Amino acid sequence: METILADDRERDSRVPEWLARCETIELKMARLSCGDYALGTRCGIERKTAEDLALSIVDGRLFRQMNALRLRYDRPLLLIEGLTPGSSIARVPWHAIQGALVSAAAVFGVPVLHAADAEESARLIVTAARQLERSFSDGYARPGYRPKGFRKRALFILQGLSRVGPKRAAALFDAFGSVRAVMTAEEGALEGVPWIGPSIARSILRAVGPDPTKPGARVELKKEEA
Numbered sequence: 001m002e003t004i005l006a007d008d009r010e011r012d013s014r015v016p017e018w019l020a021r022c023e024t025i026e027l028k029m030a031r032l033s034c035g036d037y038a039l040g041t042r043c044g045i046e047r048k049t050a051e052d053l054a055l056s057i058v059d060g061r062l063f064r065q066m067n068a069l070r071l072r073y074d075r076p077l078l079l080i081e082g083l084t085p086g087s088s089i090a091r092v093p094w095h096a097i098q099g100a101l102v103s104a105a106a107v108f109g110v111p112v113l114h115a116a117d118a119e120e121s122a123r124l125i126v127t128a129a130r131q132l133e134r135s136f137s138d139g140y141a142r143p144g145y146r147p148k149g150f151r152k153r154a155l156f157i158l159q160g161l162s163r164v165g166p167k168r169a170a171a172l173f174d175a176f177g178s179v180r181a182v183m184t185a186e187e188g189a190l191e192g193v194p195w196i197g198p199s200i201a202r203s204i205l206r207a208v209g210p211d212p213t214k215p216g217a218r219v220e221l222k223k224e225e226a
Helices: 008-013 015-020 050-058 061-072 094-107 118-138 150-158 166-176 179-183 187-191 197-208 217-225
Strands: 002-007 025-030 037-039 043-049 075-081 112-115
Touching: 002 008, 002 015, 002 118, 008 015, 008 025, 015 025, 015 118, 037 118, 043 050, 043 061, 043 118, 050 061, 050 075, 050 094, 061 075, 061 094, 075 094, 075 118, 094 112, 112 118, 150 166, 150 179, 166 179, 187 197
Parallel strands: 002 025, 043 075, 075 112
Antiparallel strands: 002 037, 037 043
């Protein structure tokens, strides 16, 4: 059963109401630091109605939110609800709305999903939760771009760690100097790196696995693989 966290400020949107009806989902309400929905620690979703999208473009809030999502989650998503293509909204012309959505996807790397109403938003969130759970349990092959140069390759590898994006990868590399040093670092040393902290340090250690030179490490590894 997948767990979905919903920001408590989303109660009036009716999306949590539809999510609560799904028997395969455990819904929890909380105050999220960024985004409106969190699928574990991997995926964060910012949901906006068409009007809120327009207002967030005007006051610049949209791009701050996209940047926060990108830094916080491995798989950020922007979910737009009730947007009619070609229409101006809250005096924001359609070309400006299109440009903002292109920036979200191309500049900030946040894919954009569209839903007609709260029910469809809930269905998309549930579908994302299921597919992410399946992809992470089966392993995820990163296609395409392979960087050249020692630093760029190191940052690329470090961004494969759970909850480590570009900013945290750079902080880890600058602190330790190599991927090997990051992978062999103790929890306390990882916690001392800017933007890492205890929670992410533990995520990194879980991803790296136990030190095979320590007593009992091989036994623990076999249990995890089983």
